[in-house]
Amino acid sequence: MELALLVNLLAAGVRSGTPILFATIGEIFSERAGVLNLGVEGMMLMGAMTAYGVAYGTGNPWLGVLAAMGIGGLLALLHAFVTVTLRADQVVSGLALTFLGTGLSAVLGAPLVEIRSAPRLPNFRIPFLADIPVLGPIFFDHNVVVYIGFLLIPLAWFYIYRTRPGLELRALGEYPAAADTLGINVIRQRYFYVILGGALAGLAGASLSLAITPLWVEGMTAGAGWIAVGLVIFAGWDPVRGAMGAYLFGAIRRLPLDAQNLTFFLKNPTLGYFMNMLPYLFTIIVLVISSREAMRRRAGAPAALGVPYVREERGA
Amino acid sequence: MTAQSRPRTSRIRFERVQEQPRWLMFVSPIILIGAALLVGALLLSLTGANPWFVYQRMAQAAFGDRYGWSDTTIKATPLILAGLGVSIAFRMRLWNIGAEGQLYIGAFCATGVALHLFSPETPAWLMLTAMAIAGFLGGAFWGFIPGVLKAKLNVNEIITTLMLNYVAIFWNNYFIYGPWSERGFGLTPQFPRNAWLPRFTDFGAAVPSFRGLTMHAGIFLALIVALILWVVWRRTKWGFEVSIIGDNPQAARYAGVNLARKIMIVMALSGGLAGLAGMAEVSGVVHRLQERFSPGYGFTAIIVAWLAKLNPLALIVVAYLFAGLLVGGDVIQPAGIAQLLQGVILFVVVGGEMMLRYRIRIERS
């Protein structure tokens, strides 16, 4: 009985951690390239809204996913232009992006709120693997986006640490001037990774509105995008640690819902409000721990994170 | 890489203009807000609305008559207070994104004083002073937490202040649905009259033109705080230290400024003013604590502070503009237009400001 409950919770954690996972890995790419993008929440919301709308309009959820990634990338392109080319403050631009995404998705998505019938991404029970006790239901009986998440983790890791462009990506955020002198196009590559991050944030939104909580309401991400930004720090800019964090937070976010059935909570319904705080409090605690660790190991953020790259500029 | 065979390519380059003419500094905000409204109009027409009609109705509602001005003042009050709050932190390049939560906690503490700590018979001046202090301290505490974490452990304040917003809102929800709830709805009972900030309409008998104007004394509080901050930035050592830290923390440390202490104080003050905004809102407008009593004042305050370039007097003007946007947004469907326009304005101004510093050159090579 207790085990079943735990398995249930972990499975739900993997499921609802998936959008956070996409957003986190996207932000890792962007920050590894040296660009902080605080617009994740806004890009996710636009992604979720667009995906839902396009899926409803075309009847094809996959087109919704593509459109969401496109819109995420487009918004990120805006951020890239403002911060990489115009060199405006990355914090402010990212905040503006979140405001914009939140507002625009609410306005454009208003007619979609009533609609509850957009096609969803399919669930897929992996034969045999899903029958393994405990692990089966946790990992192998899910919506397809969850499996896409499983695939993305090793791919992102391999790309960053084991490939030529990954090596360049790591240099980009640490020491862009060095990359530049070696013929790496810093500006173009930063654009690329910021847009990639935006596309993944869009995917995160799509996975939310087409699979995890299949509907559209304004503000439905409820801070998931911000949690992703926090998780990047926790992850030490590593996709595997980021994935672990995302699933952990997925589980914590599910806790108030899944724990409702426990008799203990039926007697104290208001405790739910405190359970709702948990993911946010946890983000803070996790940040405190990882900041301490970073201070000790001196293995913190990419050195050039948040700093615009300027080559051809000199004082008179 | 034989260069001769390479096709002639042209590239667009952005070059920084060295000296910006002084008049541009004053004209640029106007140009940029105009540009932002244009972009907003474009996005609005995407939704099928007639942007001209939308803008007109919004302006009419916000600034059309004295009732409109009263409503706009009501919304400008928390924007000014919270905006001043975040601008203190921004001056030091501390990104306090948590004004919304600080505002909620301030309102919570003020409510506690009004409903549970003080008897309803307490004289109004004492009641209101106690509520203001409680609201300030509550917000200050909520800002102090990320301040300590930043100062002592170098924890990123953007994330912590943001997360504390959610925590504050759930904290409030617990009380308004639980122990302090009126019959299980998401609100508390109404405050006793002694806990209401005086409104203009309360003096309607003496000044007939005040009748029906629900704007309250909070605006004076906001204006006084703005004035004090203006003096602080221009005249005091404390303000000078904040500007050194804001420009170069290393230089401040080198010059003997105690960075950690200043971070904690500034974050607490920053949160305290947002808390005061929360107190003014529950005491002056809603007269109780209820769910979602703030339409995101704490977030809009961030935009307001930034657009005012952290200048306390300019902030009053910008806050009125955005309050008008909120008032106008209330009469327009669908909801969210106000937020959309806020995002567009911030984006266009941030990007556009940099753009004005460049000239575009097309280069052939």
Added chain:
Amino acid sequence: MSDSYALEMRQITKRFPGTLANDRVDFTAREGEIHALLGENGAGKSTLMNVLTGLYHPDEGEIYINGRRFRFNSPGDAIAAGVGMVHQHFMLVPNQTVAENVILGLRDVPFRLNGRRIEENVQAISEQYGLPIDPRAKIWQLSVGEQQRVEIIKVLYRGAQILILDEPTAVLTPQETQGFFATLDEMRRQGKTIIFISHKLDEVLSIADRITVLRHGANVATVDAAGMTKPELASLMVGRPVLFHIDKPECKPGEPRLLLDGISALDNKGLTALNRLSLTVRSGEIVGVAGVAGNGQRELAEVICGLRATTGGVIDIGQNNVADAPPIVVINAGVAYVPEDRGAVGTAPNLSVAENMALKAYRKPPIGSGLFMDRRLMREQAAELIKRFDISTPGPLTPVRKLSGGNLQKVILAREISSNPRVIIAAYPTRGLDIGATENVRNILVDERSNGTAILLISEDLDEIFALSDRIAVLYEGEVAGVVPGEQADRDAVGLMMAGETPEAETAPAVTTPHTEAAPS
């Protein structure tokens, strides 16, 4: 030496907003030649080389390599044409390995990195040119000299025929420099063209085949090194005759003002930077700290000024132990600090000249009183200091980021000296300044010494140390390797100490150990 040029740059012009950085510069270099490029800061050396490496696009002019014309649109194009540069500030990614840094940016590396193959290749090059290095080490673990080797390997790995070396000896001891010159000789023998940027005239004369001098963005001379003298080169650089001498009145040391006893501290990586260091500076004397960069100089200055925690020892500045006291205590005790990094530490770039001059004085009367400060008085005092220190700025309200390096340094000196300090810590006070500004700053320091101030001078420039110091303390791995009286100091002995070797008694008669030179009490 053939007469066909390996490199020809013709009529290169490069403008920046407000400046003409290169004005129709001609520059040629032959195969198998070491060609020195000389000039003051701002003379246009870096701009010219950045044009050659494709970082900047010239507004006018042409580049030929082996007679073929090239247009570089990016650094990648220049690399492909066989041009490689070792920058003064190393272009190495600190948390990547040597091998990763060497292959970074190469197009012909397979998509999937093969770590072992790359390491073997790097090993092979390092052996071919006698540049020993561990390909698997992370950059941050390497010494400065080793990092320079990585930079050279990086350039050679890309098959560069033309190597540009920007102030390569600045970070080396005299002995390391000799080894480095041997490497240059080897590369010259193998037919490489080497462009050697420097402002050390002795070095240029000893290694270069030809010399080109830039002044105000223009080529003022290209000459054969043989037969040139140091004063001739210097006057070409500056445009007027230069005296290599500073008038310094006799040293009359007074009471000890700064006492360090057994100070230890860690660097930013948590490794030992200062190891039980002891040193005394007396009133009216300049103590020069010589040493190869990274031997604890930065940490020494920061520890004294309260900007870095100690792990042991006592610092006495005329009162109690101030080790680990906050900076404000040290400032109030009369210690002025001219920091190594003018822009990042010494000033707030967007604040005005007046505000930067009052960065410490705002607390006390007459500028500060109670909670408030008198900004008008602050501006008036700034205007006076601008006159007194001959700072060229549009006015006291100009943001300091608009000032040149020399004027920025004068703002810092004006601030620190106007506080009438008892002790001055001056870290690399003339780094990056041109000859005129350098003379100026040095004279200011000597004047302060005559007024009885105790001065600790940290510098990488041995000429400066020898010219100004009354005593020279050599720093090696966080310890004082020896203290030598300024007048009798022997360059070779100091050089050996900088390299961590104990000089023999007859070559360095004046050496005392730090403990026997303890201050008279």
